Amino acid sequence: MRYLPLTHDNRMEMLEAIGAKSVDDLYKDVPKKAFITGLANLPLHKGEMEVEKILSDYANQNHAACDGPFFLGAGCYYHHVPATVDYVIQRSEFLTAYTPYQPEIAQGTLQVIFEYQTMIAMITGMEIANASLYDGATAMAEAALMAMRLTRRNGIVLKGAPHPHYKEVLESYMKNFSDVALQGQVSEETACVIVQYPDFRGELHDLKAIRKECDAAGAKMVVVVNEIVALGMLPAPDMADIVCGEAQSVGLAMSFGGPHLGFMGCRAEYVRQMPGRLCGETVDADGRRSFVLTLSTREQHIRREKATSNICTNQGLCALAFTVHMALLGEGGFKHLAQLNHERACHLADALDKLEGVSVVNKTFFNEFVVKLSKPARDVVDALVKKGIIAGYPVSEHELLVTATEMTSADDIKTLCAELAGVLA
């Protein structure tokens, strides 16, 4: 009970001041049947040592990415996070602050959001960006809804290979509206064309051609990026109307799928249809530059039924982690990191392509690509797990999506090739 500071005397004194005999008097409006008899069916309270033991036992049952060669990506990436990032985000003033609704005492969080918005805008080649969204999949669904509001149309076209989870989330959101449909081809009904860059299989599409197709039909162009490190090397998708996706790769651990960091940038003229929070610059009563959440009339707490989204929170601390990591990387470091990822992936591709029973499928790639295997991919993955290797993600029966990052060493690639040759033999 180390988190509960009231003493027995405090409680008695307070009850007396209230004029109640017991705490249960205060619960007089609650139906009797809803009270738990005795205690809930959880163990009794435990000290730090015991809790740490229980949680460590869970953690130790898992095979972490650092425990062996690791080639899995598919929308979540194993990158190095500098020690400074985790130190900064655990500072009390960031970690235990609330949403900055009282700007006089929240300039720290607000300035960070302003810097984050600027970085995302620069990296995506968009004019503005919001303060972040839950994750890449929900960001893509929100972008589709935004395009529907902008165009007053209801069709959505997915180009190339989208991340299967992103597509599923989009479909779930769309099911709420009977008149919304995924279309095979662009038409006059198309609100937006969504293209992933690089796509789920690692391929890069001709964005200019898609832009033309959008313009011809009056549709918006949405580019989704689920490996943001790629934008340190690939040309900015600045011809898009909305660029959104996942930024976990910068500053955040994989953490079994979350918390991650959804981002969204767009043209400035669309700002009033944007979901999520926005931070803007202003001055205080003394004329000093200050930052504040703004354009809140788009949001649920003011607009209620007519809000652009029901989104309330952003991923504040994750956006901070991104901003700290990106500040450390800087212009030079971010580009360097991106090219390093690509070079490691090139090494991996060359090494795998030499193996009997393996061929690289991709024509183009950034840091992940598909290989065709002579045996079922699922079986190969399972066999390699037994050797301590996490080999990749099966995208079809005989195809495996493999990824390299700056964490992938030459030894890791050598080990994978040796064991894979054995499995395929």
Added chain:
Amino acid sequence: MPADLKYTKDHEWLKIEGGNVAVVGITEYAQDALGDLVYVELPSIGRSLKKGEDFAVVESVKTAAEVYSPVTGEVVAVNDDLPDNPEKIKESIEAGWIAKIKMTDPADMEGLMDKSSYAAFLKGLTG
């Protein structure tokens, strides 16, 4: 409060131009309730409106108020000045109108308040 205007319970004013075009804006009472205005969202020209349908939004920092059409008709003009200069709403009828709506049913004018009955209506609100 000019004398030749008509008023609604939702605090819109309207002025008839050329027989069948209603020029619509929001009253001082609504302006005061909203405080400093930061944005006005206008309807598109050509949009057809039903009486009572919301067609514009007037925003302050912490509120967004819908503006309802007092008549059925078609939007024939909007005050393009307002999105960038929302405070103009407060300047005058000439500067602060929101939209001009070509009426299809003159009977919509019935039941709207004149200056004195709107003043009485406001008195009732503030008690």
Added chain:
Amino acid sequence: MSEVVKLNTQNTNPSAHDPVFEKYAAKIGATRALMQEEPLLFEKEQADAPGVDLPELERKKPRTGLAIRDNIGLPQIKEPEVVRHFVRLSQQNYSIDTGFFPLGSCTMKHNPRLNEKLARLKGFAHLHPMQPTATTQGALGLMYRLQNYLADLSGLPAVCLTPAAGAHGELAGMMTIRRAHEAHGNTHKKLVLVPDSAHGTNPATAIMCGYQTKTISTKETGKLTLEAFKEALGDGHDVAAMMVTNPNTCGLFEPEIDKIVELLHKAGAYFYCDGANFNALVGKIRPGDFGVDVMHFNLHKTFSTPHGGGGPGSGPIGVCEALRPYMPVPEVVRDEDDTYRLSMDREDTSLGRLKGFQGQFGMHVRALTYMLSHGADGLKQVAEDAVLNANYILSQLKDDYHVPFAGPCMHECLLTDKFQKDAGVTTSDIAKTLIEFGIHPMTVYFPLVLQGTMLIEPTETETKESIDRFIAIMKMVAEKVRGGETDIFHDYPLSSPRRRLDEVTAARHPKLRWSAAKDQAAE
């Protein structure tokens, strides 16, 4: 300049008025003692190399099929200055670890650092969500245990952990309901009843689910009356669900909830409970036992995963057995051989996937750590102490402030500025006064059922001493207003890193990013 800025006459910035300082300001800036003024990253002195050291590149021809990116515009700063930048910014923030944070409906309680430490264990942090399940049994086992604990605490047997935040949980819950109605052929049910005191997310969620909302008025009593409910329900034919926060946003437990739920269920509609205020009930009262069909849990409120300056949150949902087939996938299940897996078994009936991967796992670790630390006994004490603290504040302030609805309250209490407003001191002034005296304001101007509301939630992790100081400040304000001393309250805060902000200019001419070109042009 907006009205709010014009009200302030006193300039506390030492370099602003003093000609001695003004002369040197360009070179020495406004930094004083611990108040460190900090420019944007983009404005700091730029280094000629990054703040990280990475392995050398080979620079061979790329296989992207595209040109290599040119200038992005990012800053470049070495590590020591990056650390200082963020530390200085952090010092401009108020946090729970700084002091009392009675923000209503937000449950700003102590965030144990043990939670942080354990979420960073390598077996959790460096785990990929799509690894073969043979390599993630520990993580799945942990999620399974959390599902069971949430089910037990809520009385709702099926739990889905994937929603990313409270509002996302609402979406998951309401879509579950929608899917159930569709499965039963009740597609005519399109109406969701929402009290006017509801969080804005409730009506916004209903609309996102393709529903229409109907408002139930609670203005008179702050509670849902059977009468008002019946009027909103009508014959109930079109009603899909009711979304209610209970305890509600006026800090009260709905006394007629039993009768209301009976009628609601009779009409074939579901009861969605917004779990934002679960801290009043946890370990003591089970929402499933007062008729709730679906609720979301805010792990960042009740179970102390940190708010992080606005996220990440985590909003799992619990649903009754009848709704289990329709809730989102995946779900963690334990097979007969005692292994765990992410089940897509319900894919045919489920509303589908609502988030990439399987939720905010890092928050699941923190929440389970917190539950184990408190245990069944501790959690019950959490609810009781939270409710006791709120009622104590209510009892001490009820003569100084207008209490719109009689208590007892639950874990938060509602006041308004009715007694102060005529003297010219508003809820906003009271909030800014609290800032000046080192306390984070309560939730202001919410709920919307009354004017000038102040919603105060002390939580269970405050000492009586800090609560008494809050009460003393509130009494001081009330006393000064009664005595006609009101001017100073318009100027507060004076001692904070910033004074009141010009929010009107921010909204009229949005400047949402730094930009090199524009700033140069302005100079």
